[in-house]
Amino acid sequence: MTSLIETAPAERRSAELEELVQQQPQQFRVLTGDRPTGLLHLGHYFGTLHNRVRLQRQGVELMVVIADYQVLTDRDVAEHLQQHVEDLVLDYLAAGIDPQRATIFTHSAVAALNQLLLPFLSLVSVAELSRNPTVKDEIAHSRQAAVSGLMFTYPAHQAADILFGKANLVPVGQDQLPHLELTRTIARRFNDRYRPLFPQPDALLSPAPLLLGTDGTKMSKSRGNAILLSATADETARQIRGAKTDSQRHITYDPQTRPEVASLLLLAGLCSGRDPQELATEIGAGGAALLKKVVTEAVNEHLAPLRARRAELAGDRAYLREVLRRGNAAANALAETTLAEVREAMNTRY
Incomplete structure (x- = not known):
């Protein structure tokens, strides 16, 4: 658990950022997202979706990644991945995310984003990845017999998600602060080793309310105790x-x-x-x-x-796919630009 001493500066900075967002929303680009593991529920709605819609309405540029590569280790999810992705887009739009103002895209469709993973991995050690609290939690709750390399490198992959678009604001809970700190570390090390290119994104702390499931434990799709947004x-x-x-x-x-x-x-x-x-x-x-x-x-x-x-x-799945196509196209254009800058900085343009 992150200590109070560690979170106090982040809380102060987050309060400052909230004021800045109100004054100059156009100065911020937010990156957030989800893994497509199933339908969203009330915990997701009040924990993240509600906050995303709020930021968008304030005028902040919003980028939302559907991390489909991060569920490839889950066989049950991977077998129905297209439906899970489309259902996630459906929940986003229903909750109020505006696809005309937000970029909704998938990991797998943005090749240049994923190519950033390789140079980013050269900037972090195995020890730094292994002690990341999110990785530890994923390992603890994994139903797999062994931890895949994909899961192990998840923090570096998330850094690529954030930095490819040069997002400078990431809504997180306190438990995710160490995760974002690794992204900041990667950005700082790249800038120091090559040339200044990436912002060091700030955390916008989202004090998500703790909603228990109907059985009194944490609300979770896998536990069957969640009230789905799609429920009647x-x-x-x-x-x-x-x-x-x-x-x-x-x-x-x-x-x-x-x-x-x-x-x-x-x-x-x-x-x-x-x-x-x-x-x-x-x-x-x-x-x-x-x-x-x-x-x-x-x-x-x-x-x-x-x-x-x-x-x-x-009733219009074609529209959902069109939203993704537009979002993927916009994300690809941005990622290609960033990758070209990375190649230039690293002297790998041949």
Whole structure:
């Protein structure tokens, strides 16, 4: 876990960046993305999607990578990769990401981006890769018998994702700060060894709310405890009715001692724009039944426009592929320019 001492400067810098984004959004290019492992859920929505849409609306240039190369080690996902990628684009657009203003692209379609991985790997040691917290976490949760070289080099690959477009702002959680720091290290070492070319991207800390799944553990697609953005209102109601609470009838907001109840209250608060503590006071003696009714109504009302838009777009897969084609073309043009600059800096233009 990243220590408080390490995160305090990042938190201060992030607060400064938020002010700068409001004042001069055109000065920033954001890189963010996801691996196409399945449909997105409420944890993704309030953890990342909502923040991306906010930044886009403020006028920040947004680049979103679908990291399809990073799921090749997962056989179940790889067998249905095209559908997973298209579903991810569908969730993005439904959530409010505007393909006319954002560049949505895939790893596999941008050859020049991936070519940057080789010189970048020459700038980091095996020890630096192996002690990266994200790599450790991936290894710990991997269902594979052995760790692939692709997974091991993931931090350097992500550096290529960020630096090929010279993104200067990356929304992350505190647990991802070491990951971004390696990107900054690679940029700094390249600039020192060859010539100044890459910005050292800043972290925009995203304090994603901790939403538990319906079983009281971390919301996750693989655990079957997530409320999907694509779920119907009835499916959502059924899942929330079965959500874990506790034996106390009177509803209070206490994240430490009543995490399951607190998570439901937080979800209702996020969806309705209200304070979870106020909701708890109103529900009070109404118990878990009233709590779940309030949560269900708040979630379904909040997601209704998103779900309507998603249903509309789902019938036009050709449009989803066109969004990707345009995004891939734009990303390729940018990557080719950057790769040419890298070759020039490294004296490898023959």
